[in-house]
Amino acid sequence: FPNRGVELISTEALRKIGRMTAIVELPESPVLTFHDIRPFLGRPYDHDFLWTNQKFYCSELIAQLLGIPPRPMVFSPKLWPPTYQRLNGLPGISPDGLFQSLGLPQEPRRHANRR
Numbered sequence: 001f002p003n004r005g006v007e008l009i010s011t012e013a014l015r016k017i018g019r020m021t022a023i024v025e026l027p028e029s030p031v032l033t034f035h036d037i038r039p040f041l042g043r044p045y046d047h048d049f050l051w052t053n054q055k056f057y058c059s060e061l062i063a064q065l066l067g068i069p070p071r072p073m074v075f076s077p078k079l080w081p082p083t084y085q086r087l088n089g090l091p092g093i094s095p096d097g098l099f100q101s102l103g104l105p106q107e108p109r110r111h112a113n114r115r
Contacts, residue, residue: 051092059098
């Protein structure tokens with residue numbers, strides 16, 4: 001969550017922060033332990049969406065945990081606000097890029113809205 005950085009919270013607590021549109025479960029993905037997650041806890045949210053710093057944005061955190069490398073980011077102007085267009089082509093991983101890397105269907109989605 002942008003204001004709090006990386007933390008472990010329950011699904012119930014997450015629902016109080018914002019609206020979840022989907023929960024994705026990947027049976028073939030590795031089981032992550034607290035040991036795997038510990039290095040990321042307490043790190044700040046990355047408002048600049050850079051792959052090369054010690055801050056994390058949502059899809060970057062998941063990609064790092066699953067060992068997915070960065071790729072040129074793509075933010076469709078049909079789905080994403082104009083502020084995200086400056087990130088097109090930069091190394092990182094957009095939510096759509098993450099879905100593609102995981103072999104999930106590419107269906108139109110809007111970015112998560114916070115309350």
